[in-house]
Amino acid sequence: MSDNVKILVDAMGGDNAPEAAVKGCIDAINEKDGFEIILIGDEAKIKSILESNKFSSDRLKIQHAQEVITMEDTPTRAIRTKKDSSMVVGFNMLKEKSGDVFLSAGNTGALMAGSLFILGRIKGVDRPALATILPTKKNGVLLIDSGANPLCKPINFVQFAIMGYIYMRDVFGIKNPRVGLINVGSEDKKGNETIKQAHELLSKSNINFSGNIEGKDIPEGKVDVAVCDGFVGNIILKYTEGIGSFLFGEIKNIFGKNIISKLSALIVxxxxxxxxxxxxxxxxxxxPLLGVNGKVMKAHGNSNAKAFKNAVFKAYSFARSTIVEQIEEDFTNMEVEDSEQ
Amino acid sequence: MSDNVKILVDAMGGDNAPEAAVKGCIDAINEKDGFEIILIGDEAKIKSILESNKFSSDRLKIQHAQEVITMEDTPTRAIRTKKDSSMVVGFNMLKEKSGDVFLSAGNTGALMAGSLFILGRIKGVDRPALATILPTKKNGVLLIDSGANPLCKPINFVQFAIMGYIYMRDVFGIKNPRVGLINVGSEDKKGNETIKQAHELLSKSNINFSGNIEGKDIPEGKVDVAVCDGFVGNIILKYTEGIGSFLFGEIKNIFGKNIISKLSALIVxxxxxxxxxxxxxxxxxxxPLLGVNGKVMKAHGNSNAKAFKNAVFKAYSFARSTIVEQIEEDFTNMEVEDSEQ
Incomplete structure (x- = not known):
């Protein structure tokens, strides 16, 4: 990786594409240095947005791609047949090292399929997983998997736990991150069969496992890494979004009641x-989609320009980290240990 | 049912038993009329709490039960072997009509097992489900199943949807409640296999089905009934609890900063x-646990006295409703319709 990070952006992915992606990238470049962006997608459309924003910079290039993978596409088939889609082109460019990280707000299933088929998994990882930081009373908790795998086997949970552990240790500098398994009760025997088996495997592992955690323990900050399948993770993530909007709507109403309450709003x-x-x-x-041979970052499907801008900054940090190499190293070491036993 | 509702209360269930249950019942009786309570559990322990609260009323009786089903007990075995537990005694009393409704904060799995073995299911309902109202921007949404079934088949989701529909129609007076399936995306093909099949069955049903909803749509109030399995439901329910505590902790901090912000807190x-x-x-x-031949209500496992008091009031309303009869009637009618096709 050169000093100047190259960020590949799928300009056609997400509900507000390509406007949100392109505008977000413009704002990101105007705000921070250290990276350049290659916008992948319909050149004419991208250019017209760049022009209407009166933007010119040699830090922003376009890579034309004819096709688009939509939310309705079947992931595997889309990756196999839409060879000239912005997403497949992005994956290939990442593989060929024409960029350091690939950012997309597109179809999550297709992002997963593309990662598996084009980049491949890190040895020892069966299913890559999305990792999202959620706010807590303390510093935040890593929710993994936050949406890539709607159905998981017990061993997947263990691998998510290890990747999450490495992430919080290396990216957030937490010495020995505490890992919890999201369940319907704190007792060992709780949950369905898959979760019970995951609990058993995690208990036997070398990881700093705190056992089962309940929904309420997540915002409490009881653990640093909260492990779940992508079905539960996606629902938690989007529920957080909805609750946030709900809460601040209510608070706005409370403060908006009269002139005095409006004044008190100014104070706080x-x-x-x-x-x-x-x-x-x-x-x-x-x-980040962890467990893949390459740096893939998923932006929220309904990202606006601001969300895209922040995702670009996150992609920049991700590109500069050695997290993928670290996961590779740790999983290799574990295999050596296993075979020595 | 006589004019005076008889509420059977499992005094030994929950994290704070028997204190919370007994105190909650005392407070309930002091606050409202129209019901009497039979506290089921260790007579000596219950009496000592009643005495220390200097309480005497002919509206509160004790039914002694020697054993307790704990959170660690295996549900089915506990119901079969602990015949003199407060929970099994409660179920038997409800069955024999010594009470109109049974309220317990005990082991959810055991409550489910006891309902199935002692009371039995309503014909046409394979799995009973817990139904909880969650706050939304609008009036609230019924989350069903909120914790009884950690693993579900597609047909279970349809039955939860129908029971939830009847509940919101008859208890909340909503004309034609909108039903949504909690999923990881709004598109038809989203989710794992079970959820996809549930979606298909719901689409074919006569119910007012709005399709898939995402986590963020729940607090938005997009539907009146949000259907999920009990694993997801329990996590959503408890996450809501955690987020509420997180939010008000933060608000307290914000207002507690200085004398002026403290004053502004008084205003709002x-x-x-x-x-x-x-x-x-x-x-x-x-x-309420819907789908059972009898009125069973689950209080939160960590209920304090206040929570118990409010649960008693809810049990009172539940006892006075005809919701169980209505579910019975509607499921019978559906079966007739099915056989006529």
Whole structure:
């Protein structure tokens, strides 16, 4: 990786494509240095947005791609047949090292399929997983898998736990991250069969496993890594988004009642704003897909320009990290240990 | 049912038993008329709490039960072997019509097993489900199943949908409740195989089905009934609890900063208090187990006295409703329709 990070952006992915992606990239470049962006997608459409924003910079290039993978596409088939889609072109460019990281707000299933078919998995990882930081009373918790795998086997949970552990240790500098398994009760025997088996495997592993955690323990900050399948993870993630919007709607009503309450709002404005930011997915948006041979980052499907801008910054940090190499190394070491036993 | 509702209360169930249950029942009786309570459990322990609260009323009786089903017990075995547990005694009393409704904060799995073995299911319902109202931007949404079934078949989701529909129609007076299936995306093909099949069955049913909903749509109030398995439901329910506590902790910090912010807190105090109530499970606690031949209500496992008091009030309303009869009637009619086709 050169000093100047190259970020590949799928300009056609997400509900607000290509406007949100292109505008977000413009804003990102205007705000920070250290990276250049290659926008992948329909050149004419991208150019018209760049022009209407009167933007010119040699830090922003376009790679034309004819096709688009939509939310309705069947993931595997889309990756296999839409060879000239912005997503497949992006994956191939990442593989050929024409970029350091690939960012997309497109179809999650297709992003997963493309990662598996084009980049391949890290040895020892059966299913890659999305990892998202959720706000807590303390520093935040890594939710893994936050949406890549709607159905999981017990061993997948263990691999998610290990990847999450490495992420929180290396990216957030937490010495010995505590790992919890999201379940319907704290007792060992709780949950369905898959979860019970995952619990058993995690208990036997070398990881710093705190056991089962319940829904309420997540915002409490009881653990640093909260492990679940992608079905539960996606619902938690999007529920957080909805609850945030609900809460601040209610708070707005409470403060908006009369002139005195409006005045009192001014006094606590900054505090509330900071807290709102914590719960706003357009602030924390952008989740790395861990377990893949390459740096793939998923932006929220309904990302606006602001969310895209923040996801670009996250992609930049991700590109500069050695997390993929670290996961590779740790999984290799574990295999050596296993075979020595 | 006589004019005076008889509420059977499992005094030994829950994390704070028997204190919370007994105190909650005392408070309930002191606050409202129209019901009497039979506290089931260790007579000596219950009596000592009653005495220390200097309480005497002919509206509160004790039914002694020697054993207790704990959170660690295996549900089916516990129901079969602990014949003199407060829970099994409660179920038998409900069956024999010594009470109109049975309220317990005990082991959810055992409550489910006891319902199935002692009371039996309503014909046409394969798995009973817990139904909890969650706060939304609008009036609230019924989450079903909120924790009884950690693993479900596609047909279970359809039955939950129908029971939830009847509940919101008859208990909340909503004309034609909208039903949504909680999923990881709004598109038809999203989710795992079970969820996809559930979606297909729901689409073919006569119910007012709005299709898939995402986590963020729940607090938006996009539907009146949100259907999921009990694993997802329990996590959503408890996550809501955690987020509420997180939010009000942050608000307290924001307002506690200095004398001026403390003063401004006074201005919006009532509004915030009302909102806090909305998110407080000790306020909305108490979920009916629908699909059972009898009225069984689950209180939150960590219920305090206040939560118990509110659950008693909920049990009272539940006892006075005809919801069980209505579910019975509607499922019977559906079967007739099916056989006529």
């Amino acid at each position: 404005k900054n505090g509330l704003k900071a807290f709102k930011k914590k719960l706003d997915p357009s602030e924390y948006g952008g989740a | 105090k009532n509004g915030l208090k009302a909102f806090k109530k909305k998110l407080d499970p000790s306020e909305y606690g108490g979920a």
